[in-house]
Amino acid sequence: MRLRVQRFEPGRDTSPRYQVYELEDPPGQTVLGALFEVQDRQDGSIAFRYSCRGAVCGSCAMLINKVPRLACKTQVSDVMEGATSNLQTFGTIDQDVEDWDPETEILVEPLPNFPVIRDLVVDMTRFWNALEEVEPWMVPAEDPPEGLERPMEHGDVVKLERLVGCILCALCSGSCPIVHDEPDFLGPAALAKARRFYEDPRDVRRDGILEMLYTEEGFEGCDLIYNCVKVCPRNVAPGGAIRKLKKDAAKLPALERGRNGI
Amino acid sequence: MAGSDDFPLSSSTGGFEGARELLAHEVVVIGGGLAGLRAALAAANAGAEVAVFTKVHPIRSHSVAAQGGINAALREDDSVESHAFDTVKGSDYLADQDAVMLLASEAPDRVREMEHWGTVFSRAEDGRIAQRPFGGAGYPRTAYAQDRTGHNLLHTLFETALGQGIRVYEEYFITRIVVSGDRCLGVVALNIREGQLHSIQARSVVIATGGYGRIFDRSTNAVINTGDGASLAYRAGAPIEDMEFVQFHPTTLYGTNILMSEGIRGEGGLLWNGEGERFMERYAPKAMELAPRDIVARSIQTEIDEGRGIDGKPFVHLDITHLGAEHVKERLPGIREICINFAGIDPIEKPIPIQPGQHYSMGGLACDSDGATEVTGLLTAGEAACVSVHGANRLGGNSLLETLVFGRRAGVAAASQAPTAPEPDEALMDVALREEVARMNGILMRPVEERHADLKERLQKVMFEHFGVFRNGPVMKEGLEMVQKIKAALEITGIDYHGSVFNQALVGYLEMESMVELAEVIAMGAIAREESRGSHSRIDFPDRDDERWLKHTFAYVGEDGPIIEYREVTLGHFEVKERVY
Known part of the structure; x- marks a missing residue:
């Protein structure tokens, strides 16, 4: 098995290059395992983010055979079988890599739409800033009761669970053509997080969240391409959340008139 | 700025450099998991100026992987007393009972506070927080959010910290805790992304770097769990407690x-x-x-x-x-x-x-119930710490709880101590920075004798095979010798990558230093303790021996390895009895 890994060292490389690593057998079962095998035994210079190795921490988002995926959750054998991608292509996803033989090699590149710091490590500043932009913290309707939790309906909890499950891995942002084209677009994860607070009956903001994000940088900027839904490792379906934000915003006449101007 | 010419801030042969700007914060929290963020929020709410330094983004911390739940006596037919008793019995009577009473009595408030801050808990039919039965508990006391309780709690704390504007330095690796006399002055940290070393002054430092699970083969822990904070604090003079008690998760x-x-x-x-x-x-x-x-x-x-x-x-x-x-x-x-x-x-x-x-460390930096270690200005909370509330065996659902209860208490204490701390010593911090620059470049200059990744794999195998679920004197002694050989081999080897930006070879080497140091303490504590108690189960000493061993192990760093001492267990609430289930 061979890994073809995109390398970039600031100060030394002027543009990314590719390096091929030969591995005797599929060492672990996952692409992350293969990368560790390279880093531990062949080449300590290679850099990539990791933490939990169990698809819960969201560290190891990267482009594997031109599909944004978590390296820890991606089985080597599945990639080698070469399932074709159904993503709308753009940018690096669309670029051919010279000498890459998909029959014998797994292609590993950094997550698209983010500047590369080194090798597979990208600068996530834009992603974290976007998250902060949507003010993802609870603004309670009233002071919580002393010494008691606020009651919640089981149904409300179930509705929230999908959105709360987001691990902020940024695969959605890395797969989004709008994030690629529009530098100010907040992106799917931040907007899905806004929806999570919009749907929480304990949060007082409700329509205030719609107003805040009823802009081209916010949910109006999304063209519902749904690449984000296809790559999400946790079935958060950010595109679905954005569609609902659009739908709820359309019901508010005051907002119709004041579009973008609020 | 004062400094030493023996240790320049940059090396003529390239490599790592020291930043000239001295960072300073009132309270510095090391670690961005549940304990670290809870401590930071508490310190900030108490009026202190706080910064969190973490080697990964906070939500990549291992807290996120906790599944089952968090214990608290939330219902009228449960009680703090019952929670505390289950915890003490579960600990095989080694836990300090005053600390356990605090853990259990503050639990309901800490859990409900997380609900108030937005955590989505699973709910019972009456709309209150759902609770499930857990091991060793006399009541279904474990509050949960499906099987992602850690995820939900950590994301809520991160969001709350974001809302309160807590400063977070991401991808900074602490290389040294700076202590002068018996006072902590701050830390030296490697900015992994820039490849620069910084000295960071602080009135109080809180170590919340979690466990060391990756010392062992077959660990549930994240790859990043290498015990850095506890190890650095130990090397800076703070004792670590009860390290021989290693939890092996059954499933x-x-x-x-x-x-x-x-x-x-x-x-x-x-x-x-x-x-x-x-x-x-x-x-x-x-x-x-x-x-x-x-x-x-x-x-x-x-x-x-x-x-x-x-x-x-x-x-x-x-x-x-x-x-x-x-x-x-x-x-x-x-x-x-x-x-x-x-x-x-x-x-x-x-x-x-x-x-x-391997799953969890009952042992950690010895501290009181406000997180204070024996080094003034150095506090700790969470898995890195040993209060001790888990004794010889932790009950499921008590570790998430510990992070919140004692994270908060450490944060409050760190903030309250800060104003009375003496003026920081910039000259000493500068010397420490220069020494660390020289140390990093020394590692870079050494030839690669053995890959540190290979040494790590050897260490993991030795620890699992010689200090695993069942232990035996002669096998452990053989294991300790192997650990010491690995430690010696690490000290003379270098690394194969010398760049400064995102040098994971260097980070891996430094992590391995932390791991092997703690491994030696675990090994020595386990060999010395001639009884079976909780997770420490010896074939050659199969019984619990309260006469000789109802006491805490304290390890201090010494010239030739750990110096082991013992301390009394705090009893007083529950009678020490045989443990039958």
Whole structure:
């Protein structure tokens, strides 16, 4: 098995290059395992983010055979079988890599739409800033009761669970053509997080969240391409959340008139 | 700025440089998991100026992987007393009982506070926070959010910290805790992304860097769990306590050792051996699958060792096929996903192959109930700390709780001490920075004798094989010698990458330094303790010996390795008894 890994060292490389690593057998079962095998035994210079190795921490988002995926959750054998991608292509996803033989090699590149710091490590500043932009913290309707939790309906909890499950891995942002084209677009994860607070009956903001994000940088900027839904490792379906934000915003006449101007 | 010319801030041969700007914060928290963020929020709310330094983004911390839940006496028919008793009995009576009373009594407020801050807990029919049965507990006391309790709690704390504008320095690795006399002055940190070293002054430093699980082969822990903070503080003079008590979780997924939550058994999961026996009958006839972790882990290991694994292999079955698809999908969706992704098994249809694996450290930096260590200005909380509330064996659901209760207390204490701290000593911080620059460049200049990754793999195997579920004097002594050889080999080897930006070879080397240091303490503590108590189970000393060993192990760094001392256990609430389930 061979890994073809995109390398970039600031100060030394002027543009990314590719390096091929030969591995005797599929060492672990996952692409992350293969990368560790390279880093531990062949080449300590290679850099990539990791933490939990169990698809819960969201560290190891990267482009594997031109599909944004978590390296820890991606089985080597599945990639080698070469399932074709159904993503709308753009940018690096669309670029051919010279000498890459998909029959014998797994292609590993950094997550698209983010500047590369080194090798597979990208600068996530834009992603974290976007998250902060949507003010993802609870603004309670009233002071919580002393010494008691606020009651919640089981149904409300179930509705929230999908959105709360987001691990902020940024695969959605890395797969989004709008994030690629529009530098100010907040992106799917931040907007899905806004929806999570919009749907929480304990949060007082409700329509205030719609107003805040009823802009081209916010949910109006999304063209519902749904690449984000296809790559999400946790079935958060950010595109679905954005569609609902659009739908709820359309019901508010005051907002119709004041579009973008609020 | 004062400084030493012996140690320049940059080296003429390239490599690492020291930043000239001196960073300073009132309270510096090391670690961005639950304990660290809770401490930071508490310190900020108490009026201190706070910064969090963490080697990964806060939500990549291992807290996120906690599954089953968090204990608190939330219902009228439960009680703080009962929670405390279960915890003390679970600890095999080694926990300090005053600290346990604090843990249990502050639990309801800490859990409800998380609800107030936005955590989405699973709910009972009456709309209150749902709770499930957990091992060693006399009441279904474990509050949960499906099987992603750690995720939900950590994201809420991160969001709350974001809302309050807590300053976070991401991807900074602490290389040294600077202590002068018996006072902590700050830390030196490597900015991993820029490849620069910084000295960071602080009035109080809180170590919340979590556990060291990766010292062991077969660990449930994240790859980043290398015990850095506890190890650095130990090397700076703070004692570490009860390190021989290592929790082996009974149920980790065969192959990858990813955690299979105790919540699975809480929801009704059963354990079967290769002969189709529900073998827990033999070991804990009353509590069965919900005996405490040390007991269930030993039972499973015994079945495996005696050839009653499934088809004679080193695993048994954890079975939830009788629970029904709906129940599994609603309560254990994350577990199901992990089984499908990492073992190719849908637990709705087939039993899960599991084996014991390293999971948690009961030991850690010795501290009081406000997180204070023996070094003034140096505090600690969470898995890095040893208060001690877990004694010789932690109950499931108490570690998330510990992070919140004692994280908050440490944060408050750090803030209250800060104003009375003496003026920081810039000259000393500068010397420390220059020494660290020289040390990093020294590592870079050494030839690679042995890859540190190979040394790490050797260490993990030694620790699992020689200091595992069952221990034996001669085997452990052999293990200690091997650990010391690995330590010596690490000291003379270099690394194969010398760049400054995102040098993970250097970070890996520094992590390995932390690991091998702690491994030696674990080994020495385990060899010295000639009894079996909680997770520390010796074939050559199979009984608990309260006469000689109802005491805490304290390890101080010495010239030729750890110096071991002992301290009294704080009793007073519950009588020390035989432990039967």
